Amino acid sequence: MDETQKILLGCDLDRTIIPNGIQKESPLARPLLRRLAEHPDIFLAYVSGRDKKLILDAIEEFCLPVPDYAIGDVGTTLYRIINGNWQLSDDWSAEIGQDWKSLDREELTLLLGDIKEIQLQEPEKQSRYKLSYYTDQNVDYQALVINIRGCLAKPGVRVSIIWSVDEIGKIGLLDIIPARANKLHAIRFLMQKEQFPEEHTVFAGDSGNDLDVLTSGLQAILVKNAAGDVRKQVLDALSKKCMTNRLYLPRGNFLGMNGNYSAGVLEGLAYFIPATGTLIAEAVEQIKSA
Numbered sequence: 284m285d286e287t288q289k290i291l292l293g294c295d296l297d298r299t300i301i302p303n304g305i306q307k308e309s310p311l312a313r314p315l316l317r318r319l320a321e322h323p324d325i326f327l328a329y330v331s332g333r334d335k336k337l338i339l340d341a342i343e344e345f346c347l348p349v350p351d352y353a354i355g356d357v358g359t360t361l362y363r364i365i366n367g368n369w370q371l372s373d374d375w376s377a378e379i380g381q382d383w384k385s386l387d388r389e390e391l392t393l394l395l396g397d398i399k400e401i402q403l404q405e406p407e408k409q410s411r412y413k414l415s416y417y418t419d420q421n422v423d424y425q426a427l428v429i430n431i432r433g434c435l436a437k438p439g440v441r442v443s444i445i446w447s448v449d450e451i452g453k454i455g456l457l458d459i460i461p462a463r464a465n466k467l468h469a470i471r472f473l474m475q476k477e478q479f480p481e482e483h484t485v486f487a488g489d490s491g492n493d494l495d496v497l498t499s500g501l502q503a504i505l506v507k508n509a510a511g512d513v514r515k516q517v518l519d520a521l522s523k524k525c526m527t528n529r530l531y532l533p534r535g536n537f538l539g540m541n542g543n544y545s546a547g548v549l550e551g552l553a554y555f556i557p558a559t560g561t562l563i564a565e566a567v568e569q570i571k572s573a
């Protein structure tokens with residue numbers, strides 16, 4: 284590569300580079316991503332709702348490249364990974380911890396102790412800045428949120444509340460995290476801290492929990508296997524800001540691949556930063572001659 288500036292490639296995991304959706308993955312895609320990640324100027328950051336253990340499980344199960352950074356636990360943890368050693372960023376913890384007014388998770392649990400509709404999840408599902416509960420899948424979510432916010436208002440704790448339903452387990456999952464802990468803020472924090480310029484930063488995602496980044500104006504890729512309604516939401520949001528040029532929608536046919544998962548990530552990376560296209564083409568040759 285002729286440019287000396289380093290590149291930050293942020294990737295969601297599930298259904299972005301983990302091919303665990305219904306669409307097919309091109310066989311060349313992940314081996315190519317692995318080759319590319321070895322390049323000293325390319326820094327890979329995983330950006331996922333998964334915690335460290337589940338990220339490590341995915342790396343092993345799907346032969347994913349070991350990243351340079353990982354933003355996990357719905358944006359509440361940021362790790363720098365050097366020689367397999369995961370170092371938690373105290374700076375990021377301090378940044379988001381401001382929202383909890385130096386209260387810890389146990390103290391928040393006590394503040395919410397009278398709410399009958401929520402039951403604490405197992406200790407291994409909790410982390411320093413993620414308080415996780417179960418709810419009934421048919422819980423009155425709006426009323427619950429008002430109730431939770433009411434309990435936290437007095438100490439001035441600022442939170443984001445994320446609720447989803449586990450369709451298989453037929454149970455509601457509720458995460459309470461610091462208000463500023465989200466994928467977008469974590470990526471911007473990382474860019475600033477490690478000096479990745481915007482023109483050398485690219486993010487790839489596939490679904491609703493990537494929307495804040497995909498519609499932020501950062502250079503972004505929505506992989507081809509993404510659902511149609513997500514594509515529409517992203518395009519609508521970017522149209523309003525006159526920023527559709529910040530989004531790349533893989534078409535497929537890039538080096539014979541289909542644009543799903545890692546293939547879409549590579550296609551988009553080569554679009555935004557053409558010098559990487561040369562690297563990817565070289566990696567194809569290396570794989571073929573290996």
Ligand SMILES: [Mg+2]
Binds near residue numbers: 296297
């Ligand atoms: Mg995903």
